[in-house]
Amino acid sequence: MPALGERTRVRINLAQAEIEVEGSESFVESFRPQLEALLDRLPREPAAPPAADQVLAIPPAARAKTELGPFGEFLHHLPASATEVDRMLAAGYYLQQLSGDDSFATGDANKRLAEHGIKIGNPSQCVRQSLTARRVFAVARGRFRVSQTGRAYLRQLTNGTVPE
Numbered sequence: 001m002p003a004l005g006e007r008t009r010v011r012i013n014l015a016q017a018e019i020e021v022e023g024s025e026s027f028v029e030s031f032r033p034q035l036e037a038l039l040d041r042l043p044r045e046p047a048a049p050p051a052a053d054q055v056l057a058i059p060p061a062a063r064a065k066t067e068l069g070p071f072g073e074f075l076h077h078l079p080a081s082a083t084e085v086d087r088m089l090a091a092g093y094y095l096q097q098l099s100g101d102d103s104f105a106t107g108d109a110n111k112r113l114a115e116h117g118i119k120i121g122n123p124s125q126c127v128r129q130s131l132t133a134r135r136v137f138a139v140a141r142g143r144f145r146v147s148q149t150g151r152a153y154l155r156q157l158t159n160g161t162v163p164e
Contacts, residue, residue: 022072022116068094068161072116077158086157087118088126089135093146093154093162103143 068074074094078086091109096102110123120126127144130136135150146154155162 068097071112074158074161075113075116075118077161079157082157084120085126085129087113088120088123089130089146089150090154090157092127092130092136092144093151096146101139101143103139103145105142106144 071091071094075087075090078090082090088106088109091113092104092106095104095108095112106123106127109127110120113120127136130150131138131144133149134147135153136144136146139145151162155164
């Protein structure tokens with residue numbers, strides 16, 4: 001039996017369609033019937049590998065975006081001592097990697113954190129502090145990009161999870 005407050009997680013990748021359920025053991029257990037039904041509908045034999053002419057080369061910039069893994073897993077690389085500003089910076093960086101314009105919005109980062117049970121007291125203030133520390137810079141009204149300084153800081157915080 002897990003200790004009080006301990007989190008349980010189920011993660012199913014199935015070639016990145018991804019399902020992740022995290023919470024208390026009873027909460028995660030409540031999803032068992034749906035997950036088992038879903039898995040029962042999947043074919044049992046492995047899919048044939050793609051033909052050589054169907055394999056796409058992934059450019060280095062796109063490869064960096066895929067190396068971060070799921071958002072929840074990326075957040076687990078932050079130390080327990082990470083501040084709200086650090087968490088907001090990490091969320092912004094993650095969303096920036098997924099965006100077409102290589103930027104993020106404060107509201108989107110805060111929403112993503114809230115989806116994972118992380119409540120930020122004043123998200124706008126967190127971004128302002130990162131602006132002051134030059135870890136992010138504004139690229140458009142309400143849109144920000146994590147700077148080289150910010151990436152280096154995140155790389156240090158996450159023990160190298162953030163690529164160069």
